[in-house]
Amino acid sequence: MTQMACPQLISSASSSSSLNPNKLPYPSIPNLHFPSQPLLRCRLLPHLRRRRRHDSLHCSASSFSEKHHTNSPKSDDLVELPLFPLPLVLFPGAILPLQIFEFRYRIMMHTLLQTDLRFGVICSDALSGTADVGCVGEVIKHERLVDDRFFLICKGQERFRVNNLVRTKPYLVAQVTWLEDRPSANGEEDLDGLANEVETYMKDVIRLSNRLGGKPEKEVGDLRRNLFPTPFSFFVGSTFEGAPREQQALLELEDTAARLKREKETLRNTLNYLTAASAVKDVFPSS
Template identity: 80%
Template sequence: MAFTQLIPSPSSSLNPITLSLNPKSPTSPPQHFNLDFLRHRRRRPASTLRCSASSFSEKHHTNSSNSDDVLELPLFPLPLVLFPGAILPLQIFEFRYRIMMHTLLHTDLRFGVIYNDAVSGTANVGCVGEVIKHECLVDDRFFLICKGQERFRVNSVVRTKPYLVARVTWLEDRPSPSTDLDLDGLATEVETYMKDVIRLSNRLGGKPEKEVGDLRRNLFPTPFSFFVGSTFEGAPREQQALLELEDTAARLKREKETLKNTLNYLTAASAVKDVFPSSSNSS
């Protein structure tokens, strides 16, 4: 298992707003929907380990790699999920991954980010992280800014030392079997739910209910679905399930259902706040 150090935030005012993704199951461990972009639509410095709206490429297009290609890729297991188009700041200090970075900086600057936790182990689907900025410190630590590129599936492990290397194939969304499916319309529905969640979340947080701007920003349905998944911070297993889907429509439908459930929860919470404003403020 790899360990990374979170890059500290320069200001505590940038703490993300988090909301339960599973309000109907109070006994379940809480999961969260990252709404950091509610208040900070402008581009923030790469100061925290998260994938938020401000870190997502506005015009992301996956590379046209053949999905049948097999190649060897160094892997970096992390307790998070990287999506295509998202930005990931990292600080590398573990010795084996410092070795990996020295190698990458002399080759193609790409490695595989793959989700790992103590319960489910290491996933077999991940996302390529391409180093777009780096800084090597005097103690041989690295600060990296990486951008999510293609998804991949692990076929076999080549070696485990000094770091994990695997043979992988690219993973791409397949055309939907439904010929009358309106992907653009589905993406618009998802965006509408996101705006409603943002509006109610701001209201519950005591923030002005300003008009929410364009969240989609001319993204096609597939990269937009990755953007939406990248905002579900705090729920890495749900993010991993979204990353593994090979159907854009299925991904958008799942995200729509998640946002719908979150909106229902917020609506109920808002109603309680209206009836008991003093108790809501004291809590």
């Protein structure tokens, strides 16, 4: 697919606009390290948040509705969708703040504001190129500035697969088909059980991460918030912000059980790493 320049993500230090994402109630947790990926960025709990220059994705279990596909189109529909290449992966249900300043994307926004406020967010970077699977972002809040820039708050909706490009100028438009999770090959998979295991690993990872970061150890609350297994699996994937390739692989899976199992393995590896690091810290407190 043709690569396009990526628009700028909204900065945490940007304008005092009413759409400043730092004023929105989306909690977070800090950078975590694990063997297979240098960084796993989970953002779940407010008291664990670490400041960074660019806060690109804020999400919490409460951001993920039980029915994020309320009006899901049929998976065999072929539709045209404007595409927005970004150096990140958007998941169904996740919240994404953006600043739009590049001319072609301002044109796109003017069109979207007169239609259905939906566009395709697709991961694109210099190493991996542009992915074939992305997620629809729906504008739920917007503010147009005097210089014609836009501040947006978007929410992830359906996933899609790009079939072919319709045009590349002034912005990408593609024909896409919708992706939905299919029933697991093993029809007897206990999805609720898997989701609960993943939640347990997440709580342990947060607890150990707090300890290593010198934070007071507090009881981690309910992370799942009564989400069904599929939206919960998307929520978990959205917290792996520092590992975009892993996130893209999770987004492309069409089996909830497979996604939860992969997330469980990633969190287990993370927990093993943090456990070892915690043991070293106990022996060598000054290191």
